[in-house]
Amino acid sequence: MWTAADSETGLITAPMPVEDLGSGEGCAAYWESELLEENVLPFRDLARASVPAAALRAATGDLPGRSTRFRRLLAKGGVHDELHAVLRIGDRPWGLVSLFRTADAFRPDETAVLAELSRPMAERLRGFARPAASVRATDAPGPGLILFDESGEATSINDAARQHLALLPAGPSFPSPLGLRLPIWVIGTALQARAVADGRDHGDARIRIRTVEGRRLTCHASCLAGVGGRPGSVALVIETATLADLSVLIAEAYGMTSRELQITRLVARGLTTAEIAATLFISPHTVRDHLETVFTKAAVSSRGALVARLFTEHYWPALPQRGA
Known part of the structure; x- marks a missing residue:
């Protein structure tokens, strides 16, 4: 799995090539685990670590079951080891990498190679992140709104959100009760809002993304307070990027x-x-x-x-x- 990341928040964004993770449902389960469960080597920790790459078995003393994601998802899929890396420049993450191996463990020299590639690959991604030239937005939709219930299901959406979603690039997506598939980076932003509300993270649930027209959108989410102060629904807004x-x-x-x-x-x-x-x-x-x-x-x-x-x-x- 290779994905661009929002350099401010480290959340996944497009493009995102995924191999051997199954359908969009499997991809969504992976990111739900990454953001909401106790795992070894989460990307947010590697983004601040002295070395931006690490293998699961090496980090756990060959006890990968310490990671919830490994027990719940990876082992069942035949994965023997996972190598995580953050492509970063300083403390700015520009991409995330997860490599899977079905036999044997990743060697230290392989981890070192990926760590050495972190900055040059991040610099390449940063170049692609420049706003496209000669793109003039016309009749851009207003702010789009999607509501997710306490279980993470999308329950409501306005027309502006549908228009914005229709212009997002292709990538892993997840079916919803609303009759449309939601891109995994939209789901990831909503999951991050839940993680912040649950006290698992203190970052922002916010990404910037480019449409197929070349326009820039911001996608940000927050968890509303429910009965008794418990985390309730998540409201996610998609809108044209501000100045x-x-x-x-x-x-x-x-x-x-x-x-x-x-x-x-x-x-x-x-x-x-x-x-x-x-x-x-x-x-x-x-x-x-x-x-x-x-x-x-x-x-x-x-x-x-x-x-x-x-x-x-x-x-x-x-x-x-x-x-x-």
């Missing part, structure tokens, strides 16, 4: 820091080096250093080329088009 989301996507895709993105925005507004320095309370020399780094990351050599590359090519075309 702030697009700015962050551009910065992440080009490897910019938050300070570099601040300076880039001020450059786009036409501020001089001295004006940028005064606005951010830093020296003009520091502004020039940051700009030099930004030029290198964006592969440009001037302010005009920078604005054209980041905003004319990526930021502006991705915004919803409004009538005059």
Whole structure:
């Protein structure tokens, strides 16, 4: 299994090639276990570990049954060992990998190879994450809403959500009582909201995803309070990415820091080096250093080329088009 991940939350997103996990139902059970059960080597731990890859049998002293997922799912499917890896740059996860072996255990040198590939593969994924150029959204649907009950079943959906879902890329999906299949990354976001409500995680239940048209959507979920304060239904919203989301996507895709993105925005507004320095309370020399780094990351050599590359090519075309 190879999947892209949201670099802010580490949750699964598209694309997602899956082999030998069975149907979408099997894939959904895998991610339900990953987010809601006690397992060895969850991706969220590997994202912060000193080494971003580890094999289940090696981590458990050849006692893989310590992992709930192994006992409940993998062993029944004939899996002997599982190798997990997070493709990351610093503490930013850009992809997740799970390799299965039906005989023998993964060797330490195999784990080391995957760990060494973590950053270069993450850098490749980050490049693909750049908002598509020359894509102009027209008549984008409003916010879509899907409600999940306490058991995780989708119970309600509005028309806008159906429209958004129809434009998501193909991938593993799960049948629902609503008469449509829900992508596994949508289900994973809802499961994360439940995990946060249950105290199993403290992260955000939120992903950003690209439609087949090239537009960017955000998908975020939260668990509502039920009777007596117990976790109740989960509300999941799918909507067109905001300006702030697009700015962050551009910065992440080009490897910019938050300070570099601040300076880039001020450059786009036409501020001089001295004006940028005064606005951010830093020296003009520091502004020039940051700009030099930004030029290198964006592969440009001037302010005009920078604005054209980041905003004319990526930021502006991705915004919803409004009538005059």
